[in-house]
Amino acid sequence: xxVCEITTNVTPADAAxxxxxxxxxxxxxxxxxxxxxxxxxxxxxxxxFGGTAAPAAYVTVGSIGAVGGARNAPIVAxxxxxxxxxxxxxxxxxxxxxxxxxRTDFGHNGATFA
Numbered sequence: 374x375x376v377c378e379i380t381t382n383v384t385p386a387d388a389a390x391x392x393x394x395x396x397x398x399x400x401x402x403x404x405x406x407x408x409x410x411x412x413x414x415x416x417x418x419x420x421x422f423g424g425t426a427a428p429a430a431y432v433t434v435g436s437i438g439a440v441g442g443a444r445n446a447p448i449v450a451x452x453x454x455x456x457x458x459x460x461x462x463x464x465x466x467x468x469x470x471x472x473x474x475x476r477t478d479f480g481h482n483g484a485t486f487a
Contacts, residue, residue, distance in 0.1 A: 374437055374479060374486060375405050377412045377452070381430040382420040383460045391459050395452075402451040403439040428462045435472040437479060437486055445471050 377399040385391045396412035399405075422429035432452045434440065440448065449469045457464050476486040 374481060375399050375403050375410045376435045378433040379430060379456060380415045380418050381460055382418050382426060383428045383462060384416050385460055388414050388416055395455060398451050398455050399434060402448050403436055405439060422466050429466040430456045430460060430462045432456060432469045435474050437474050437476055440471050440473045
């Protein structure tokens, strides 16, 4: 059930391909099957960082488990590398947020994961 969301003020050449690569990267770094991962890419967002509208991105990775503590550093590194490479956003203009979602707070197919 991991979710990877990328919001950026950059227009990628192929948003669907970026979404697929983000899903694959999240699955890999979280150790979850790709079939469980959802990725969303929002482009052309009204996004400012540091007071400017220069290329920037915000990435959120949410998962039931597989995140927290020392596990977060590789997630941040992988998502930063992906966004920098795919969108040309400088790493110092990328924030990555990580959420450990309780099973009771996430659902699929009409039920929570609890």
